[in-house]
Amino acid sequence: MKRRGMAALAAAFMLAPVQAAPAPSPAPKHPNIVILLADDWGFSDVGSFGAEFATPNIDALAYAGMRFSNFHAAGSCSPTRAMLQTGVMNHRNGLGNMPETIPDAHRGQPGYDTVMNHRVVTIAELFGAAGYNTYLTGKWHLGSDATRLPEARGYNRAFSLADAGADNFEQRPIEGMYDTAAWTENGKPATLPKNFYSSTFVVEKMIDYIDADRASGKPFLASINFLANHIPIQAPDGDIARYSAMYKDGWTALREARAKRAAALGIVPPGAPMSTMATTPDWAKLDAAERAAAVRVMQAYAGMATAMDREVGRLVNHLKASGQYENTIFVFLSDNGAEPINPFSSTRNRLFLNMQYDTATANIGRRGSFAAIGPGWASAAVSPLSGYKFSATEGGLRVPLIVSWPAHAKIRAGAINGGLAHVTDILPTLAELAGVPGHGGSWKGRAVEPVTGRSLVPMLGGAAGSVHGDDPLGYELSGNAALFRGDYKLVRNLPPTGDGSWRLYDLKSDPGETKDLSAAMPDRFKAMMADYRAYAKANGVLDMPAGYTADAQINAYAWEKQGKKRAIKAGLWLGGGILAIVALIWGWRRRRRVRTSGSR
Structure with missing residues (x-):
């Protein structure tokens, strides 16, 4: 009853008329910046990229601005976030790997800090120096010590989560991965409100920050980092109930339907070939209970995306009401492709999670639940691409990007650009659009890593092709690696996604990576291999230990944390037991002395 009452109250609030806003303040000379960073959204997880669930507010930004259909991030969250913050490649900014996925042999090696290092300048520092108010809400995951939290890296106000993820309804960590949900505000431990829901909260807090400084007349940089999905x-x-009639045909049917929509929208070439991934389970072989749980988790996934989109709309409406919308640049992107890991795949994990959460099918997606879409639905979320998060496949690296600046001639409204773009390009693009000077490799008297990204402004204006031209663009994370050059991609994926062999694809005609051209184009293959070796050497890329996989490393990380926690509890129990025994002996001796003394 309490949940239904809260849901009704929330619905009433969303339908209530918008309250009159204060009189609009004069538009600042420089544009405001809003970065909307989604977590683990696949390539077609937005309506304007092919999704069947509702994202009308993000779609409105897409049709008012430009969609990039060949935009690449990293295969995992932290490396992408560090590149977005700095415009510097991940091995140069400290995120050669993440704390949860780095093998022990790489810890402490140059470029493998697992946190954003101090040799880079963040977008907040850059824009702050140019007179901007700078704010961040939501997931950070770039370091948790006092020198690495957002307010130490240039943000005036920040309410952030230091971990990879957390519960969306309460101040609770991902059980088994973290001991606490490490939320802080301006560097101090923070307590979440009782009516917390992550997407709602990070937008509400951002609106509070923006409004608190409106009288300053300064433009703002607002980085909103959602936990969804x-x-x-x-x-x-x-939001879950909205999709109660959907997804009963399974993930293969959804993958095919999304591919058709993406082609009809102009996001991918018509008739582009598409593979069936070996890790995709056969829907027809699932029993009734397995299907019911699978349908429910995808309904919750769709509801989670729609809930986030609604909050994007609330922010946009607030900026319109306060007269700040027209002079605001919006950037929407995902940090990597869809998450394929099924945390319930091993008996040990399943037993542990069933003890920590209510995992009944009827409770999937609700407070107290724990669920993941797994490789089946992830294959649909990245449709028509191949592969997922963690890998160097297009399904792991290619994500939606939308850039919008309402009524501004520098951006072709409604256009789709198919030229290669990269997450390191965001910082120089925003700096050029906003008239903010770069740092040129020197910051406050010290040498820093130069920005490696390139401004996308020519592409936003309608220029054909990519600002990267035919220059090589390298990438590596957890042994999965790629080298882009023009329309071609050289790629290697370690097990379980691949077999460790290098392959060559023409992404313009084959974005699904179905036809290996390495034998048909030996000269290009050889030249691009040389390009990759040069990139790896320049960036200090290390070879992975034999048998390494990212998902196995995450499990090892989690169970190591649990082992330490159990050891501490056992130590406390043992210590408490010893103290109790000592106390009993001491008490017995004291009573004996008292009795002996009395008898004398």
Whole structure:
């Protein structure tokens, strides 16, 4: 009853008329910047890229601005976030790997800090120096010590989560991965409100920050980092119920339907070939209970995306009401492709999670639940691409990007650009659009890593092709690696996604990476291999230990944390037991002395 009452109250609030805003303040000379960073959204997880679930507010930004259909991030969250913050490649900014996925042999090696290092300048530092108010809400995951939290890296106000993820309804960590949900505000431990829902909260807090400084007349840089749709998949009941009639045909049918929509929208070439991934389970072989749980988790996933989109709309409406919308640049992107890991795949994990959460099918997506879409639905979320998060496949690296600046001639409204673009390009693009000077490799008297990204402004204006031209663009994370050059991609994926062999694809005609051209184009293959070796050497890329996989490393990380926690508890129990025994002996001796003394 309490949940239904809260849901009704929330629905009433969303339908209530918008309150009159204060009189609009004069538009600042420089544009405002809003970065909307989604977590683990696949390539076609937005309506304007092919999704069947509702994202009308993000779609409105897409049709008012430009969609990039060949935009690449990293295969995992932290490396992408560090590149977005700095415009510097991940091995140069400290995120050669993440704390949860780095093998022990790489810890402490140059470029493998697992946190954003101090040799880079963040977008907040750059824009702050140019007179901007700078704010961040939501997931950070770039370092948790006092020198690495957002307010130490240039943000005036920040309410952030230091971990990869957390519960969306309460101040609770991902059980087994973290001991606490490490939320802080301006560097100090913070307590979440009782009516917390992650997407709602990070937008509400951002609106509070923007409004608090409106009188300053300064433009703002607002970085909103959603937990949606990271594990655990959770959404308000009403948003899940919206999709109660959907997804009963399974993930293969959804993957095919999305591919057709993406082609009809002009996001991918018509008739582009598409593979069936070996890790995709056969829907027809699932029993009734397995299908019911699978349908429910995808309904919750869709509800989680729609709930996030609604909050994007609330922010946009607030900026319109306060007269700030027209002079605001919006950037929407995802940090990597869809998450394929099924945390329930091993007996040990399943037993542990069943003890920590209510995992009944009827509770999937609700408060107290823990769920993930797994490789089946992830294959649909990245449709028509191949592969997922963690890998160097297009399904792992290619994500939606939308850039919008309402009524501004520098951006072709409604256009789709198919030229290669990269997450390191965002910082120089925004700096050029806003008239903010770069740092040129020197910051406050010290040498720093130069920005490696390139401004996308020519592409935003309608220029054909990519600002990267035919220059090589390298990438590596957890042994999965790629080298882009023009329309071609050289790629290697380690097990379980691949077999460790290098392959060559023409992404313009084959974005699904179905036809290996390495034998047909030996000269290009050889030249691009040389390009990759040069990139790896220049960036200090290390070879992975034999048998390494990212998902196995995450499990090892989690169970190591649990082992330490159990050891501490056992130590406390043992210590408490010893103290109790000592106390009993001491008490017995004291009573004996008293009795002996009395008898004398």
